[in-house]
Structure formats: structure tokens, C-alpha cells
Amino acid sequence: MRVIAGWLMSRSGFIALGAALLVAAGLAVVGLVMAQPSILILAVCAGAAVLVATMMVLAATLLSVRAQLGALTRAGGGWTDATVQRVMQHLGDGPTGIEERVRRGVARDVSALLGLHQLVAVGAEVPPPSGWAATPQTLLAMVDAVRGLPDGAVIVECGSGTSSVWLGLAAAQQDRGITVVALEHEVAYAEQTRHALRANGLEATVEVRVAPLSPTVIDDQPYSWFAPEALDGLTGIALLFVDGPPGSTGEQARFPAFPLLRDRLSDGCLVILDDTNRRDERETLSRWMALDGRGRLRSGRELDRATSLIFELP
């Protein structure tokens, strides 16, 4: 039926239908004029055939419209009016709309960048705080904290990059012997960070240690974390920034940082875990807070994408 209906809806089908209608009408006229019942019966049959064909065309048209509406609904993921309204609200310029949230995010970043540039003088190009790097607000919180660190304090960060440069600038400008050690598992990224440090004259302040990830077991759970040699000589850490290894290297990839570095932290050490907007890092955070042993972590500040904590000895 679909094939016949399809043909009837084509140009030749319409011509055939029109011709059949004309023939039926002609036969009816001839039958009436000649008072010939047989010709009239023929005319009625031709008319009925045209009627059936027209109904087939109508039915096929309705089916096709219904199929297209179905496809449109499926393409829209079965969206209802309420869903469409919510999406429009999300995209719109209201207080919860994307436009407003982007504006607030830009304002927060710009204001944090201005704060950073006010706290430290930047003489050369610094890598931009975007993408994988810590956000300006997190960098500002760390740079600000460096000012309150004791003379000769040691800063350690897991995962090098833009943060190494900002921490280095803040440490160097304090001119009180504060140094930074950045653990980096990727040789290429270590080189990239060293290049930015050289451009800013920070080679003596920041050491980038290439530390390949190696199998690490904590409480019978396997992890892939920086090789133990990378921790040689690290004691009295006053600021710990945990921003690596990347989540792609394994489940709770950053968990080992606290249990393995805890004995090397000084009382009151500021610990910042980045990316706590992600489920994995939030779980890491709760597990850290629940750990028993030398000293504990106390909740600190929520930054835009990170969480800061304070390490306290009993």
C-alpha cells in the first residue's frame, strides 16, 4: 500500500488520479445522457476507485507526518515543554543562566589575577592559569599564604606547571630562603616548567623533580604515585599543593599524597587539594580527614575548584 500511495503522491500519480476522475465524470455524463445504466455503473466504479486512491494518499500523508514528528521528538531526546523551559532558563541571562555564571567566573578570575599581580611582581611571561593549571583564586590563596610562611620554609607541590612559577615568584620575592619542590612525573612537562622558571629567574628557588609514577600500596590498595626517591630530603613542609598525578593515571590518584607525606609536614601546614569539584578528589578528601596517625587535617577554605586544609599535630 505504501508503494502505491507513494506513486499516487508523485507527479505521474496525480496526473493518473486527475485522468481517472475526468474519465469517471465523462462516463457519468454519457451514462446519464444516453440513459445507459451499464455506463453509469462504470462511472460509479471509476469514481469509487478515485475515492479509494485519494484516501490512500491522505492516509500515507498522515503516516508520513506522524513518522517525522516521532523522529523530531526522538532527536530532541523526548524533551517536554518543561525541559525546554529549563534549558532556556539555563542558557538565558537570568541569575542562574550561563551568561551570568560566565560573567561571575570571569569577574572572579580577573579580580584574583589583579590580586596576584599586586602581591608579586612579574617581570617575564608566566604560563596562563587556564586548562590544567590551578585557577587564579587558588593561586592567589597560595601566594598570599607564602607571605605568612616562616623563614626557610619548604613548599611541595605534586604536579608542576603554572603554579610552580607563581609559588616560585612569591617565595623568591620574600627573600627569606623559602624554596619550592615540584614533583613531576612527565619529563616533557618538567622541561616545560623549567623553561618558564628560567625565564623568570627562579631556577634557584624552584626545583622540578622528575619522579616517575611507580606502584604504591597503602592499606592493601594499589596506587600509582611518585617514586619514593622523589621525597628524599623533604621535611618540615609548610605548604603542600596536591594537583597531580592526573586523575587519568588511576582511581583516587592523589590519595597517597597525605598518608605518604604526613610525617614530613610541619604543624600548621597548609594543604591544598585541587579539583575537589570532582567526585574522585572529594572522596580523597574525606578519606584523608578520616585517617588516623601523626596529626590530622582540619577543614579550611573552599576555593573555586580546590579545598584548603590545615594540618595539625595533636
Ligand SMILES: C[S@@+](CC[C@H](N)C(=O)[O-])C[C@H]1O[C@@H](n2cnc3c(N)ncnc32)[C@H](O)[C@@H]1O
Ligand atoms: C593538573 S596538572 C598540574 C598543574 C600545575 N599544578 C599548575 O597549576 O599549573 C597535573 C599533571 O598533568 C600533566 N599536565 C599538565 N598540563 C597538561 C596538559 N595540558 N595536558 C595533559 N597533561 C598535562 C603534568 O604531568 C602535570 O604534572
